[in-house]
Amino acid sequence: MTPEQFNQATADEACRLIAHCVALESWIKALVAARPFSSLDDLLQTGDRLARGWDERALSQALAAHPRIGEKAQGNGKEARLSTSEQGSVKHADDELKEALRLGNVAYEQRFGRVFLIRAKGRSGEEMLAELHRRLGNDPQREQQEALDQLREITLLRLRDTFQ
């Protein structure tokens, strides 16, 4: 799809075209309402600006659509396929790394009460494990900000990949 096609779609159709980027209807609707975009850069910058307004509620809502690192996504929709592809580096991780990620996820959920979220595309399993361990040392406020930054990165990568 080109930005021009996105500009010209009906509002409902435009929402459907970007629905896989993040499970937050408010962001999807706001981006669609901000059309027309003069370029892909304009579109991506607006998507980024709108994502900078996310808070804790948005984070917990959006997290429902993200499987744990190292766990298979549920269902066979577009989001599940995207997660599987983003997490490609852990698919063939050895048992030791998989177990370390599993234990890290448990510790993170006990400490912060939500799933550990990280932009997986472009990161190895070892890098994600190191980040998990580092972020376990964050205070809750700092960690919420890091998780929101990761959610924004994942969303913007998905948005970028939606367009030619």
Ligand code: 2AL
């Ligand atoms: C994910 C996911 O599904 N894709 C990604 O980049 N990160 N999940 C997660 N728990 O961080």
